[in-house]
Amino acid sequence: MPELVFFCGTMDCGKSTLALQIMHNRSARGLQGVVFARDDRAGQGKISSRLGLVADAVEAIAELDLYGHVVDVITKGGRADYVVVDEAQFLLPGQIDQLARVVDDLEIDVFAFGITTDFRTRLFPGSQRLIELADRIEALQVEAMCWCGARATHNARTVGGEMVVEGEQVVVGDVNGHAAEVGYEVLCRRHHRRRTTSATARAGALSPDVLPLASN
């Protein structure tokens, strides 16, 4: 049975890498997919992994009917053996419904990849709809780690190095940025709640305030 599968995790846990591996393995067996992405860091119409792999994709702009696009490909004699969607959190809920229709009406597997929650720990609308509709939800097995060594479960946003909890939901960016305007860091829930990034933890450890007081 074809499935709508949502592969999810924090930023930087290997989602795009897995998407590219799935594409590679299928292409090695002569299968050809329709690949969508939205606002990849590498630019429009791209799917990219931090391991250096990049592939072309159809940019899933808000106006694009994903079901209609797949039907178009097939009608024009093209192949749509499966569908991959990266950065699926950025899709509109209606576009996720279109993906479900690709599975149910065209009987094609759809593999969607994305982060579930934003920097405020709120679900992205696209991810919420995927959780509601997916046949299967797979959490990525290679876990990203918080600076404390615990499993990272949340995405923090930094502006000028400071963690923020207010702002636009969508700001394309990366982890390990160079104190750029907007950056991201993955954290465990405890440190996300306490707003302790690796930089603030380091600063706290160096601060004289936390040194033990002399007894005399």
Ligand SMILES: Nc1ncnc2c1ncn2[C@@H]1O[C@H](COP(=O)(O)OP(=O)(O)O)[C@@H](O)[C@H]1O
């Ligand atoms: N230099 C490196 N050597 C080995 N693995 C790396 C390196 N850089 C990144 N990675 C791996 O790539 C993962 C990020 O992959 P990517 O597909 O870009 O993540 P996502 O799409 O989830 O944001 C990291 O969690 C790490 O496992």
Ligand SMILES: Cc1cn([C@H]2C[C@H](O)[C@@H](COP(=O)(O)O)O2)c(=O)[nH]c1=O
């Ligand atoms: C948490 C969060 C992330 N984003 C953006 C930042 C990146 O461009 C993508 C996630 O990409 P990745 O391949 O999973 O690393 O999402 C955002 O716009 N808003 C957020 O709250």
